[in-house]
Amino acid sequence: MSLELLSSNKTFGGWHKQYQHVSATLKCAMRFAIYLPPATADGAKVPVLYWLSGLTCTDENFMQKAGAFRAAAELGIAIVAPDTSPRGEGVADDPDGAYDLGLGAGFYVNATQAPWAEHYQMYDYVLQELPELIEQHFPVSSQRSVSGHSMGGHGALVLALNNPERFSSVSAFSPIANPVNCPWGQKAFKAYLGEDRDTWRAYDATELMGQGGSTPALVDQGEGDNFLTEQLKPEALKAAADKSGYPLTLRLQPGYDHSYYFIASFIDDHLRFHAQHLHLHSA
Numbered sequence: 001m002s003l004e005l006l007s008s009n010k011t012f013g014g015w016h017k018q019y020q021h022v023s024a025t026l027k028c029a030m031r032f033a034i035y036l037p038p039a040t041a042d043g044a045k046v047p048v049l050y051w052l053s054g055l056t057c058t059d060e061n062f063m064q065k066a067g068a069f070r071a072a073a074e075l076g077i078a079i080v081a082p083d084t085s086p087r088g089e090g091v092a093d094d095p096d097g098a099y100d101l102g103l104g105a106g107f108y109v110n111a112t113q114a115p116w117a118e119h120y121q122m123y124d125y126v127l128q129e130l131p132e133l134i135e136q137h138f139p140v141s142s143q144r145s146v147s148g149h150s151m152g153g154h155g156a157l158v159l160a161l162n163n164p165e166r167f168s169s170v171s172a173f174s175p176i177a178n179p180v181n182c183p184w185g186q187k188a189f190k191a192y193l194g195e196d197r198d199t200w201r202a203y204d205a206t207e208l209m210g211q212g213g214s215t216p217a218l219v220d221q222g223e224g225d226n227f228l229t230e231q232l233k234p235e236a237l238k239a240a241a242d243k244s245g246y247p248l249t250l251r252l253q254p255g256y257d258h259s260y261y262f263i264a265s266f267i268d269d270h271l272r273f274h275a276q277h278l279h280l281h282s283a
């Protein structure tokens with residue numbers, strides 16, 4: 001698997017780099033960004049936090065707006081940010097160009113329905129192909145954690161809950177916590193997975209958290225978020241965790257909205273949370 005370097009910038013003693021590669025899973029060229037902390041300059045292998053972004057995003061939003069580099073550099077954590085959908089000529093998009101389906105809105109599922117199934121296999125891409133690529137080409141260990149925002153918060157929770165052996169910890173900002181019961185999730189799952197709602201459940205964090213588990217989870221939700229009531233539903237996630245005894249920490253943050261201003265305010269807490277679990281496991 002070959003990588004093409006697109007950009008490279010030194011920051012906080014480490015390096016932010018963007019790459020392109022041809023994805024066998026998604027059958028198209030994909031871009032991702034990686035932050036390599038200063039510790040990697042000495043050849044040290046560091047753990048990786050995978051960051052999954054929300055609707056309309058690319059690999060760039062988090063890297064440019066979250067302010068995560070200082071803490072990642074200090075803690076010795078690499079961060080990898082993939083794109084949010086397959087892209088390019090021949091990749092299906094919503095016929096009306098809607099922002100919440102198709103390009104920029106892959107929802108981290110493996111689509112089973114035409115015309116999406118050909119390229120929209122973001123679950124397998126993020127779970128398998130991308131970590132394999134990262135672990136083959138960069139000075140990183142196989143210790144992984146996952147975090148994300150909104151649609152990416154949903155993706156992070158679902159990946160970690162379904163694959164506890166692959167992630168030491170999971171966190172999310174404003175996740176779409178119960179997609180089977182909100183308009184964004186229902187629209188996407190119907191298109192990508194079809195009418196049979198039984199197939200949706202493996203991609204619903206509330207459903208999965210209700211089944212129990214032990215991967216430490218931290219969720220931050222702004223109380224001033226416009227999408228809170230209709231789309232995000234953290235209260236459903238909390239109720240499922242309480243029922244199953246799942247170790248979820250849900251923090252409601254007064255006044256914060258859905259934007260990267262919110263994420264930037266608490267990203268250091270998330271990095272420290274992951275560092276604690278990553279380093280415990282790799283010790």
Ligand SMILES: N[C@@H](CCC(=O)N[C@@H](CS)C(=O)NCC(=O)O)C(=O)O
Nearest residue numbers: 054055056057061099150151259260
């Ligand atoms: N465009 C949509 C919402 C899109 C949106 O809020 N996207 C979030 C993730 S769900 C985001 O991170 N946007 C890009 C950014 O803020 O950099 C709307 O206006 O209703």
